[in-house]
Amino acid sequence: MSTTAVEATTGVNYLNAKYGIRSWLFTTDHKRIALLYLVSITFFFLIGGAAAVLMRLHLIEPQGALLEPATYNKMFSMHGIIMVFFFLIPSIPAVMGNFLVPMMVGARDLAFPRVNLLSWYIYILGGLFTLYAILAGGVDTGWTFYTPLSTTYANGQVMAAALGIFITGFSSILTGLNFVVTIHKMRAPGLTWFRLPLFIWAMYATSIIQILGTPVVAIAIVLVGLERLLHVGIFDPALGGDPILFQHLFWFYSHPAVYIMILPSMGVVSELITCFSKKRIFGYSFIAFSSVAIAVISFLVWGHHMFVSGQSVYAGLVFSALSFAVAIPSAIKVFNWTATLYKGSVSYQAPMLYALGFIGLFTMGGLTGLFLASLATDIHLHDTYFVIAHFHYIMVGGALMGYLGGLHFWWPKMTGRLYPDGWARFSALVIFIGFNLTFFPQFMLGYLGMPRRYAVYPPEFQVLNVMSSAGASILGVGYLIPLVYFIWSMRYGPVAGPNPWGAKGLEWETPSPPPTENFEELPIVEEEAYAYGVKEARVV
Amino acid sequence: MSPHIIPKRTYFLIFAALIGLTALTTYAATVDLGRLNTVIALLIAACKGSLVALFFMHLRWSGRLTQIVAVAALFWLAILLALTLSDYRTRRWTPAAEGWATSSNQFNR
Numbered sequence: 001m002s003t004t005a006v007e008a009t010t011g012v013n014y015l016n017a018k019y020g021i022r023s024w025l026f027t028t029d030h031k032r033i034a035l036l037y038l039v040s041i042t043f044f045f046l047i048g049g050a051a052a053v054l055m056r057l058h059l060i061e062p063q064g065a066l067l068e069p070a071t072y073n074k075m076f077s078m079h080g081i082i083m084v085f086f087f088l089i090p091s092i093p094a095v096m097g098n099f100l101v102p103m104m105v106g107a108r109d110l111a112f113p114r115v116n117l118l119s120w121y122i123y124i125l126g127g128l129f130t131l132y133a134i135l136a137g138g139v140d141t142g143w144t145f146y147t148p149l150s151t152t153y154a155n156g157q158v159m160a161a162a163l164g165i166f167i168t169g170f171s172s173i174l175t176g177l178n179f180v181v182t183i184h185k186m187r188a189p190g191l192t193w194f195r196l197p198l199f200i201w202a203m204y205a206t207s208i209i210q211i212l213g214t215p216v217v218a219i220a221i222v223l224v225g226l227e228r229l230l231h232v233g234i235f236d237p238a239l240g241g242d243p244i245l246f247q248h249l250f251w252f253y254s255h256p257a258v259y260i261m262i263l264p265s266m267g268v269v270s271e272l273i274t275c276f277s278k279k280r281i282f283g284y285s286f287i288a289f290s291s292v293a294i295a296v297i298s299f300l301v302w303g304h305h306m307f308v309s310g311q312s313v314y315a316g317l318v319f320s321a322l323s324f325a326v327a328i329p330s331a332i333k334v335f336n337w338t339a340t341l342y343k344g345s346v347s348y349q350a351p352m353l354y355a356l357g358f359i360g361l362f363t364m365g366g367l368t369g370l371f372l373a374s375l376a377t378d379i380h381l382h383d384t385y386f387v388i389a390h391f392h393y394i395m396v397g398g399a400l401m402g403y404l405g406g407l408h409f410w411w412p413k414m415t416g417r418l419y420p421d422g423w424a425r426f427s428a429l430v431i432f433i434g435f436n437l438t439f440f441p442q443f444m445l446g447y448l449g450m451p452r453r454y455a456v457y458p459p460e461f462q463v464l465n466v467m468s469s470a471g472a473s474i475l476g477v478g479y480l481i482p483l484v485y486f487i488w489s490m491r492y493g494p495v496a497g498p499n500p501w502g503a504k505g506l507e508w509e510t511p512s513p514p515p516t517e518n519f520e521e522l523p524i525v526e527e528e529a530y531a532y533g534v535k536e537a538r539v540v
Numbered sequence: 541m542s543p544h545i546i547p548k549r550t551y552f553l554i555f556a557a558l559i560g561l562t563a564l565t566t567y568a569a570t571v572d573l574g575r576l577n578t579v580i581a582l583l584i585a586a587c588k589g590s591l592v593a594l595f596f597m598h599l600r601w602s603g604r605l606t607q608i609v610a611v612a613a614l615f616w617l618a619i620l621l622a623l624t625l626s627d628y629r630t631r632r633w634t635p636a637a638e639g640w641a642t643s644s645n646q647f648n649r
C-alpha cells in the first residue's frame with residue numbers, strides 16, 4: 001500500500017518502476033506479462049501474415065505465380081497453425097485479459113502471478129518448436145493435422161509442429177485457470193457478479209473453454225505421436241483404428257476454440273459500444289448469460305465439420321440442429337448491442353469504428369455459418385473457399401477487429417499515451433475495405449466450386465482471385481499503419497491522463513499507466529457496470 | 541477453508557492401493573475375458589483416478605465450488621463420449637451402398 005501511495009505522488013508506474021531486461025523476464029506483474037505477450041503475438045502475427053501474403057501473390061495466376069505446389073501447401077499450413085495457435089487464441093485473453101482482468105475486478109494482480117509468468121514461458125517454448133518445424137522444412141498437413149495424412153503420409157516436421165501446439169496448449173490452460181480463480185475469489189468489495197463488466201463475463205466463458213477443451217486436443221496430438229512413432233493402432237484402419245476418430249477429438253477442441261477467439265472480442269465490443277454511445281448496456285444479463293450459453297453449446301456442435309467425412313448421417317442431423325442453436329445467443333448479443341446504440345450519444349472514435357466493423361462482419365460470418373451447418377448445402381460448400389471466407393469473417397472480421405478495437409481503446413491505459421486518432425480512424429477504414437475485398441470474392445469462388453488448399457485453379461476464377469489478392473494487399477497496409485503509430489505514440493504521443501474516453505470501469509479510476517499495484521487504495525464498488533449518465537462513482 | 545492436514549499414513553495407504561491396482565491391471569491383461577478386458581481395465585483406471593483426485597488432490601476435503609468444478613470436468617468427458625458414440629453407434633444404420641457397386645459395374649461394362 002505504501003509503495004503505491006509513493007508511486008502515485010511521484011509518477012512512478014509499472015513501466016518505469018524497474019528497468020533492465022531482467023525486470024521484464026522475471027516479472028510477475030500481470031501488466032508487464034501482458035506486454036510480453038503483446039510483443040510475442042505481434043511477432044507471430046507478422047510471420048503468419050507473411051505466409052498469407054505469399055499465398056495471395058501466388059494465386060494471382062491460375063497456374064500459380066510464385067511457389068511450388070508443395071511449398072504452397074507448407075505456406076497455408078504455416079499460416080493456419082501460427083495464426084490460430086500463436087496469435088488468435090492468446091490474443092485478447094493473454095494481452096488484454098492479463099492486463100484488465102485484475103484491474104476490472106479491483107485486484108492487485110491475478111490469483112497466481114508466477115503461474116501467469118510460467119504460461120508465457122510455455123507459450124514461447126511451444127513457439128520455438130513451431131518455428132523450428134518451419135525452418136527445418138515445414139509441414140503440409142494444414143492446421144487441422146487430419147489423419148491418415150498426418151500419421152501415415154505426411155512428410156516434413158509434423159511431430160515438431162504438433163509438439164509446439166501441444167506445449168502451447170498448456171499456456172492457454174494456465175491462463176484460463178488463473179482467470180477463473182481470480183474472477184471467483186478476488187473481486188473488490190461490492191463487485192457482485194451482476195456488476196461485473198461484460199468483458200469479465202466473456203473472459204470467464206472463454207476460460208471455461210480453455211480449461212475443458214484444450215486437454216482433448218493435447219490428447220489427440222499425443223495419439224498421433226503414438227501412432228506415428230510406435231504404430232499403436234488408433235487412427236489407422238490397418239491397425240484396427242479409425243481415421244475419423246481423430247476428427248472427433250480434434251474438433252471437440254477446435255470448434256470451441258473458435259469461441260476462444262470470438263467470445264473475448266464480444267466482451268471488448270460490449271465495453272466499446274457502451275462507452276462510445278455513453279449509455280448503459282441494453283439487456284446486461286442477456287449478454288452475460290449468452291456468453292456462458294455460447295461456451296456450453298460450443299461443445300455440442302463439433303460434428304458439423306464432419307458431414308462429408310463418413311460420419312453417421314444421424315449424428316450429422318443432431319450436430320446440424322445443435323449448430324443452429326448457437327445462432328440464438330449470438331443473435332441476442334448483436335441485437336442488444338444495436339439496441340444499446342439506439343438513442344445513445346454515439347461518437348465515432350477509432351475504437352468505436354472497429355466495434356461497429358465487428359458487428360457487421362461478425363453478423364455476415366455468423367449467417368454464412370448457417371449455410372455450412374445445413375447438411376444439404378454443406379455437401380456442396382464443404383472444403384471450398386466459401387468455408388475459408390466464412391471463418392475469416394468470424395476470425396479476422398470478428399476476432400481480430402475486436403482485438404484491434406480493444407487495443408485502441410486500452411492503449412492509453414497501457415502506455416499512458418494517445419495515438420493520432422485521424423490515422424487510427426483511417427486505418428480502421430482501410431482494414432474494413434481491404435478485408436471485404438479480400439474475403440467477399442471468396443464466398444463467390446466457393447459457391448462456384450473452387451476448392452480450398454489448391455495451388456492452381458481454372459482460369460475462369462482468375463478475376464475473383466485477383467480481387468481477393470488486391471484486397472489482401474490493402475488489408476496488409478491497414479495492419480501496418482497501426483504498428484507504426486502505436487510505436488510512435490509510445491515516445492511522442494500526447495499524455496493520455498487516467499480516463500481519455502470518459503469511460504466507466506475500475507481500470508479508468510487509476511492513473512495511466514497504472515501504478516505497480518494497480519490501485520492506491522482497493523476500490524469499493526457501489527454501482528452497476530456501465531452507469532453512464534449516472535452520477536460519478538463514489539469510491540469510499 | 542483452511543488447509544486440511546492429512547496424516548502421512550493416509551498417503552502411504554493410498555499409494556499402496558494404487559500400486560496394488562496397477563498390479564491388478566497387469567494381471568487382468570493376461571487373462572482372456574473377451575470384451576470384458578477393456579471394461580475391467582477402464583474400471584480399475586477410474587478407481588485409481590478417483591483415489592488420486594479425492595486424497596492426493598484433497599478433493600474430499602475441498603469446498604463445494606472445487607467439487608463442482610471436478611464434476612463439471614466429468615460431465616464434459618461424458619459429452620465427448622456420448623456425441624462421439626452417437627456417430628459410431630449409428631454409422632451402420634444407413635442402407636448399404638449398393639448403388640456404388642452397380643454404378644461401378646456399369647463402368648466395367
Ligand SMILES: [Cu+2]
Nearest residue numbers: 255302304305
Ligand atoms: Cu465449428
